[in-house]
Amino acid sequence: MSRTTSPVVKGERGGLWTAIAPRLRGLVFSPVTFALAAGLALAVVILLATGANPLTAIGALFVGAFGEDGISDTISQAIPIVGLAIALAIPLRAGLVNLGGEGQLVLGAMAAVVTGLYSPFPGFVTLVLALVAGMVAGGLYACIAALGEIKFGVPLLVTSLLLSYPAMSFASYLVRHPLREEGSALPQTQRVPAEAHLASFDIGPAHISVGAVLVLVVIVLFTVSDARTPGGYEVRMTGLGPRFAAYAGVNRNRLTLRLLFISGSLAGMVGAILMLGFPYRFIDGALITPAYVWTGLMAALLAAAAPVGTAIAAAFFAALSVGGFGMERATEVPRELSAVLQAVIIVFLAARTGMFRRKRQRDTANGDED
Amino acid sequence: MPIDTELFFSALRALTPILFAALGGALCERAGVFNISLEGTLLIGCFTAVAGSWFTGSPWLGVLFAMVAGILFSLILAVGTVTLKGNSIVLCVAMNLLALGLTTYLLRTVFGAQGSFTDPNLQGLSRIDIPLVADIPLVGPVVSGHSPLVYLSWVAVVVLAVMLRRHVWGLRLRGVGETPDAAESLGVSVSRYRYAAIMTSGALCGLGGAQLALGNVTLFAENMTAGRGWIAVVAVMLGAAAPVGVFLAGGLFGVAEALGYRLQGLGMPQQAADAAPYLVTLVALFLAARRVRRQAQAATTSTADGGSDPTPEAAAPVGPQRE
Numbered sequence: 208m209s210r211t212t213s214p215v216v217k218g219e220r221g222g223l224w225t226a227i228a229p230r231l232r233g234l235v236f237s238p239v240t241f242a243l244a245a246g247l248a249l250a251v252v253i254l255l256a257t258g259a260n261p262l263t264a265i266g267a268l269f270v271g272a273f274g275e276d277g278i279s280d281t282i283s284q285a286i287p288i289v290g291l292a293i294a295l296a297i298p299l300r301a302g303l304v305n306l307g308g309e310g311q312l313v314l315g316a317m318a319a320v321v322t323g324l325y326s327p328f329p330g331f332v333t334l335v336l337a338l339v340a341g342m343v344a345g346g347l348y349a350c351i352a353a354l355g356e357i358k359f360g361v362p363l364l365v366t367s368l369l370l371s372y373p374a375m376s377f378a379s380y381l382v383r384h385p386l387r388e389e390g391s392a393l394p395q396t397q398r399v400p401a402e403a404h405l406a407s408f409d410i411g412p413a414h415i416s417v418g419a420v421l422v423l424v425v426i427v428l429f430t431v432s433d434a435r436t437p438g439g440y441e442v443r444m445t446g447l448g449p450r451f452a453a454y455a456g457v458n459r460n461r462l463t464l465r466l467l468f469i470s471g472s473l474a475g476m477v478g479a480i481l482m483l484g485f486p487y488r489f490i491d492g493a494l495i496t497p498a499y500v501w502t503g504l505m506a507a508l509l510a511a512a513a514p515v516g517t518a519i520a521a522a523f524f525a526a527l528s529v530g531g532f533g534m535e536r537a538t539e540v541p542r543e544l545s546a547v548l549q550a551v552i553i554v555f556l557a558a559r560t561g562m563f564r565r566k567r568q569r570d571t572a573n574g575d576e577d
Numbered sequence: 578m579p580i581d582t583e584l585f586f587s588a589l590r591a592l593t594p595i596l597f598a599a600l601g602g603a604l605c606e607r608a609g610v611f612n613i614s615l616e617g618t619l620l621i622g623c624f625t626a627v628a629g630s631w632f633t634g635s636p637w638l639g640v641l642f643a644m645v646a647g648i649l650f651s652l653i654l655a656v657g658t659v660t661l662k663g664n665s666i667v668l669c670v671a672m673n674l675l676a677l678g679l680t681t682y683l684l685r686t687v688f689g690a691q692g693s694f695t696d697p698n699l700q701g702l703s704r705i706d707i708p709l710v711a712d713i714p715l716v717g718p719v720v721s722g723h724s725p726l727v728y729l730s731w732v733a734v735v736v737l738a739v740m741l742r743r744h745v746w747g748l749r750l751r752g753v754g755e756t757p758d759a760a761e762s763l764g765v766s767v768s769r770y771r772y773a774a775i776m777t778s779g780a781l782c783g784l785g786g787a788q789l790a791l792g793n794v795t796l797f798a799e800n801m802t803a804g805r806g807w808i809a810v811v812a813v814m815l816g817a818a819a820p821v822g823v824f825l826a827g828g829l830f831g832v833a834e835a836l837g838y839r840l841q842g843l844g845m846p847q848q849a850a851d852a853a854p855y856l857v858t859l860v861a862l863f864l865a866a867r868r869v870r871r872q873a874q875a876a877t878t879s880t881a882d883g884g885s886d887p888t889p890e891a892a893a894p895v896g897p898q899r900e
Contacts, residue, residue, distance in 0.1 A: 257686055304666060359866035364613070364666070365814070366862065368807055369855050376852035384846065501674050508667050541685035546678030553671035557664050558657040 239509065242556035246548050253547070254540065264538045268545075271533010272526040279414040280532075284497075285525035287312075287477050290422045291503030292510075292521035293429055294473035298466040299512035300433065301445040305467060307352055307367030308474045308500035310374030311345035315475020317378045318344035319482045320489045321386070323399035330402020337403060338421075338479045345475020346468040348374060353467035357460045363467070375495065382491045394491035405483040418480035425473060430514040442466065446512075474500075498546065502528060505553050524549055582718035584835050590723060590793055592824075592831030594619060594802075596730045597785030598809035599816070599823040600737055601778025606818040607741060608774035609754035609767075614654055614669035616806025617676030618779055621650045622786020624680040627694065627797040628687060636700045636791050640726070644783035650676070651779025659771045673806070681799050695796030702726060702792040724792040726784055731824075733781070738820040750774060782806075804855065805830075811858050815865050826861070833857035 254261040271277045291308055298305045319341035326333040352367035383394045407416040433439040445452040445462060453459055477499075482489060506524050510516030527549060531542030598615040605612035625646035630639030653672055657663040688694040702724040711721035741747035752760040753770040761767050789805070790797055808830050815829075816822025837850035 304670075306670070355863060355866075359863050361862050361866045362814075365807060365811055366859060369804070369811065369859050369862075372804055372855040373852040373859075376848040379851075380846050380848035383848070498677075501677075504670065505674060508670070541682050543678055543682035543685060547675065547682050548678075550671050550675030550678050554653060554657070554668060554675060557668040557671060558661045559663075 349471025647783025
């Protein structure tokens, strides 16, 4: 009742501005804004130090990301980065850190390719089976790290990351030996048959894969379940206070296993999407070189694992990455500046968040209500 | 069949970068800081060592620059977690990614190279044959002929082991880590000791990076640490944050890496050699955790039978102590 009347009262008193002002102030002074501003300032300093014109470089970055030629690339990059950001944000919501996205991505991709190449079923069925195979492969692999934490008490953080290396080595072996395309000197598989390819369509200047639709569906499901389901509530409660959640009856072990399976499944699904879209085959190293997983992880951290925030942050970082190429073409500033910028933003965010926390503690100590 | 001295020689060489990083991680752990930025700091050390050696012509100045760079880079963690009380996991993950982006960026801008940089004029670390020791059968070929930093890492193990057990500074550091409130009430500055631990780990990672880039090979390649910093984090856990334990745990990786390359020579695929060190580390981690868990259960059973209370050490899970 009070919640319903509150905005009306505010509206009557001061109009729209009164209602918007607090939210706007929160945005301006939020840790995220500070981190972004600090990152931008540092980028300007770096550009000046290396003799580049900051305005030209940053302008080129924007044109590269959002111009007529760049928008399709940004969307193409956003599919894996947003997908992986969501995959890693889900356990992060409960305070769990899955650093093994690369292994899960690669195994998911390999499972999808093998299914696509050897499935006896007609095209559409093969397509669905390939996606499912990718999800299962990624999910089960992530469960190894989850079981390590549950059964042995070994930190998920470390095991999930270490498991990535054998997965990448295994996939590398498969593509260079048993699955190598006949007659080719490159470490790549045959193309998945055309009937099993993911379709794509055009909206204005943008060329979009159906994979984007799948990722959007995942975002919606995550948003809804996070906010509206008992499971989502349990996850958030565990993230805020593991002991309190356990006291309230949340089974942390089961939650860990479930969340890691979902996380790995989504990473595997991204791998499958990348295989079933251009270039329709597994190329050794092609999934690792762009650093999709790490970019996605940083987006999840930037948004504190909130569903919509994570998607927005990931799209922003995808634009930064694509813009980096545009900047490089226009100004000869290496595109790796994008990666530096992303990491700097997170560093400032982590430090700044701590600062806010300490200030609040001090106010509380003084007896203030916060 | 003669014992393969070359295998153990390679193992000791492979161990060194991980050992330096793990010693740094162990110090931080003792001081109550969960430092998983070893991977990034090692990489910064690699790049700075190569750049320093290249521009000065002296590999030893490269080593010095690597230590300084490691210290400066680790200040990010010190300021972020000790002073600003930020989340150490988020901060460390970001630092690792920052190191990756920064070294790749600098590789382009400083050397004009992409992927890797090496040059015939780039000076690496020389190797030392130890008089008398070199002539001992079996031991000589294994122990002699390493770069000075390899020997320095062994000295560091001993020095830190003694310091942490016998020296006022080490005892205070442990106090800061185990019961910071009590340490503070006794007048020991928690912040100061944590800063010292983090900066020391930065210097040690700088040394590890220098050994990797100038001792084991003579080049810089993108992401050349390839997870060694994470192996070091595991070594800290396996070794219970004790210098000697860390040495033994890190040795596992060294042997696995050397063995992997040996097996590759016998026809095993390169990918198996690449994966072997990580698999060995994971298996060791699970086995060690099982041992700790069993001890905890035994202690619990003893309590149930009316025995003494289980000791906190026996009940503690593998990994950082957090309440």
